[in-house]
Amino acid sequence: MAPSQAASVIPGKILVPIDFSPSSHQALEAATELAEKFGSKLYLLHVVPEYPGYALPESVSQQSIISDGKQKAEEHFEVSMAGLKTKGVQATSHVEVGSDVAGSILDAIDRENADLVVLTTHGHSGWYPQVFGSVAEKLVKLATVPVFLLRSPKPESSAKVTYSGMMEWW
Structure with a gap:
């Protein structure tokens, strides 16, 4: 194959989906390291989930939840962008x-x-990924570009059972 027809393995633009979890922070760190080494640009994306059929109390609108999610994401991105x-x-x-x-x-x-x-x-394990599939799984199957998938440790539960059987929240 002629050099002009060969696809480059050096990424020019790296997309990093971010949900602001500790594991997505690990993805951003890995992508940042790649960008520094290859001179790549990063594109950080956060998708605020929209659940059209969700039952909400009358005092809370779906639009207010979405607006709040977008505002918080923008605030987080300001910090990330300053660090980058x-x-x-x-x-x-x-x-x-x-x-x-x-x-x-x-x-x-x-x-x-x-x-x-x-x-x-x-x-995640159990029934959820089998029924709904994971975002990572869908991207690996359907993305038209390489997907660099980092295994993150299983998140620890935010609750622990005490000796009395009561739940203790952290």
């Missing part, structure tokens, strides 16, 4: 709303001409 700037990494961030998180990420891959996606697994 100090490292000399070019990055942009975007917050969008969607009922299908994996579908939103797949759309962003095409829209942003991303060359690589970096994300972590959350280590």
Whole structure:
């Protein structure tokens, strides 16, 4: 294959889906390291989930939940973008709303001409991934670009059972 027809293995733009969990922070750190080494640009994406059929109390609107989620994501991204700037990494961030998180990420891959996606697994087990599938699994199956999937440790429970059988919240 002629060099002009060969695909480059060096990513020009790396898409990092972020849900602001500790594991997505690990993905951002890995993507930042790649961007520093290869001179790549980062595109940080947070998808605020939209659940159209969700029953909410009358005093709470779905739009207020979405607006609050978008505002908090923008605040988190301001901190991330400042940190990336100090490292000399070019990055942009975007917050969008969607009922299908994996579908939103797949759309962003095409829209942003991303060359690589970096994300972590959350280590969920049991029935949920079998019934609904995970975002990581869908991206590995459907993404048109390489997916760098980092295994994250299984999240520890936020509750522990005490000797009396009562739940103690951290």
